[in-house]
Amino acid sequence: MDQQQPCPEPSEAQHIVCARCGRAADGEGTPATWTYSMENGHRRYYCDDCARANIRSIESRLDSTWW
Template sequence: MTIHPGDSDHSGSARCPDTTEAPHLVCAQCGTPAEDPQPTWTCSVENGIRHYFCDNCARANIRAIERRLDSAWW
């Protein structure tokens, strides 16, 4: 399963099918896929939807992230 920007259920968490396979994350900004679990990626909840950002996108936009600006403002 791949999590894309905007994938969400009503609780704000990503839905997983009935499988034990871990979801594959994709950066919401640049589309870079995460090959393994990435503890250094950034997760942001915008309008109730989780967005994941790779290290490079998070570093490039850290001030906007810290000010809690939605990614549309980057």
Template sequence: MTSLPGGSDEGGSAPEPPPLVCARCGVTADGPRPTWTCSVENGVREYFCDTCSRENLRAIEGRLDSAWW
């Protein structure tokens, strides 16, 4: 049996991205991706929630890895 072009076996819509999890406190973002702080540390992309970002603003601006916070 052959499917028509655009059928459901061709993937359809793009998969939903995984939820963001704060690398510092572990809180999970609900709904659409918020504007959290993104940091690349040791080649790994990490996200930090608004609260953790605000509490550690000086360290972030000073480019200290989160291990130093």
């Protein structure tokens, strides 16, 4: 999984919400079990449950709007 962020943004990291179910991340930054994908230049985060359910879609970089 790609958990490395080349350019971390602390101000953004405090408000991570799952792009699919809207669940807020626990604690600060991105939980290790969460993942994200780049879509149209924007970084979308997904909680562990959603990431697991949609891992193939995320890895294939399909846009999430069709979900």
